[in-house]
Amino acid sequence: MSSVTMSNGGLCCGSGPDSPTDDTDDILFIGLQGSGKTLLGQRLRTVYGKASTAFRLATTETNGSQDFRIPTFKGCPFKEIRIRECGGSMQPLWGNWYSQPIKGVVFTLDVSDPTALAAGGMELQRVLQQPELSSKPICLALTKVDLPFTVPRAELDLALGLSDLEDLYPSRLRITAISSMRSPDECPELEALVDWMIEVKAGDQAVLLAKRK
Numbered sequence: 001m002s003s004v005t006m007s008n009g010g011l012c013c014g015s016g017p018d019s020p021t022d023d024t025d026d027i028l029f030i031g032l033q034g035s036g037k038t039l040l041g042q043r044l045r046t047v048y049g050k051a052s053t054a055f056r057l058a059t060t061e062t063n064g065s066q067d068f069r070i071p072t073f074k075g076c077p078f079k080e081i082r083i084r085e086c087g088g089s090m091q092p093l094w095g096n097w098y099s100q101p102i103k104g105v106v107f108t109l110d111v112s113d114p115t116a117l118a119a120g121g122m123e124l125q126r127v128l129q130q131p132e133l134s135s136k137p138i139c140l141a142l143t144k145v146d147l148p149f150t151v152p153r154a155e156l157d158l159a160l161g162l163s164d165l166e167d168l169y170p171s172r173l174r175i176t177a178i179s180s181m182r183s184p185d186e187c188p189e190l191e192a193l194v195d196w197m198i199e200v201k202a203g204d205q206a207v208l209l210a211k212r213k
């Protein structure tokens with residue numbers, strides 16, 4: 001069964017990028033406080049995880065960083081994707097992870113909270129312009145789409161220029177809309193996101209052919 005290991009001390013308590021670890025992280029999860037990183041990590045474990053994988057609906061603020069190990073599909077050349085979530089409260093220190101040997105980034109943006117969109121959009125722009133990340137794929141995950149009020153994609157395009165960003169970074173930026181409250185059956189974008197992370201880790205789209213056999 002996959003595991004979630006907590007390292008709430010983050011950089012200051014020895015779990016940061018300078019600390020020796022057995023494994024390297026594959027994907028970095030960043031996004032403003034409360035934008036849904038932890039619940040997404042917990043939900044993604046259930047996509048290819050055993051039916052018995054417990055899904056925890058509760059989250060607490062991530063004060064530091066934490067790992068998620070996401071099982072991959074049967075036949076995949078590797079058993080898991082390792083995610084490093086950096087809490088929103090650690091935003092000034094996110095940059096410390098950019099030069100680590102991560103393969104890609106998931107940036108979460110809560111589209112149910114119009115008051116946080118401008119700050120989230122500006123941070124996304126900053127992340128896209130980071131020289132250390134210039135060769136790394138980035139997935140913008142628009143979160144909490146199950147809630148009754150969410151800002152429509154057309155308004156996000158106007159306010160944050162998302163379509164322009166897609167045109168500017170055609171092979172690097174992927175945008176998806178997801179709900180971690182829904183099961184993978186109810187929200188197929190969750191499986192598509194795990195598949196994207198598998199492709200990013202493998203560095204080869206052909207890795208997904210094994211799934212279709």
Ligand SMILES: Nc1nc2c(ncn2[C@@H]2O[C@H](COP(=O)(O)OP(=O)(O)OP(=O)(O)O)[C@@H](O)[C@H]2O)c(=O)[nH]1
Nearest residue numbers: 033034035036037038039059062087088144179180
């Ligand atoms: N309705 C709904 N609520 C969500 C969703 N994702 C997260 N939440 C809720 O939003 C709140 C914050 O979610 P977290 O996953 O803890 O957010 P986070 O990005 O990890 O926050 P930090 O660790 O503080 O950076 C929690 O109450 C979650 O239950 C979603 O897809 N739908």
Ligand SMILES: [Mg+2]
Nearest residue numbers: 037038061062
């Ligand atoms: Mg969190």
